[in-house]
Amino acid sequence: MKKQTEIIMQLTKRELILNLYFSQIIFIVIAFLLSYILLNDITSLIHMFNWEIRELFIYGFLPGLLIVIIDLLLIKLLSEKHYDDGGINKRIFTSLSIPQIFLLALVVSFSEELLFRGVLQTSFGFIIASILFALVHFRYLNKPVLLVSVLILSFLIGYLFLLTNNLLVTITTHFTIDFLLGMYYRVYYSEVKPAWESR
Template structure:
């Protein structure tokens, strides 16, 4: 029996099943982050100390870089041939299937869960380079698309660096959220 590719599996899923799988992966990331933090951090409250409400850092090291990434991504989408920027239609399917408030919520969930795990636990425990590479590898559907792979690698290193210099998870969460939310809106409203 022939093994189905990820693309073939995705095509068989309904939009609802695709979104539920997305939420399930984020729940797994949160549980994994909490579990790993219990073993890797000396004190239980260490994970919570990584969140600091510093509006200046959140704006300049989170939102502004996030906006720049969105502008660059949209330019790449517009000027590169679609085959170079095609993720198998997953992003289009997800964002076209949900409302703008749902895009806001799903972007918030994704940015919180992924940054909690990759920056908050993995980068804090194992370093910037390891966490950034692992984050890129988790987005394995991009591994066969050089433009998407380079994009996610650069994004991962950028967000990891912003966390590295601020030691504030709200910075990396705000950057990640800005990128996901605005690109989600773009996919919802402007992509075919």
């Protein structure tokens, strides 16, 4: 069986991005199907979206920013092998423009929070939803630092939803993390010419 890195190297940038967007569409479809089955009413998801700017800033943006700062410190302190996810993040974010990173982070944060917090946490509780969220990031399973990081992140975001019952809060946190780290990858690795650059 080929290693994940080898599989990634065989994909063009377009194929990689399309696969990522396709997986997010699947999450959204699953979220709506499960909300109909488990919550008995799709509209109940809509009531979890509250546009309270102060709440979004305090419980959404600030925790996301803090997580990014801690993550960047750990990246600087630990060797690169601890944060190597098989080249996926580098491959994705170095090939995207800033607006594309913004859109991708928005789609990922919306779809994953809709499913894992809006449906699964509401139906099965904080712990189960948080563990399932971490397990979906299966490429981290053989990377202890990344696995612990995504577990802590999952429980933190789940706790923020527990506090606020506001999906926009967790989407804001998730988006802040993905967008800022995506920008870091784009800027930090933009000078390095990877093997797939010409594809």
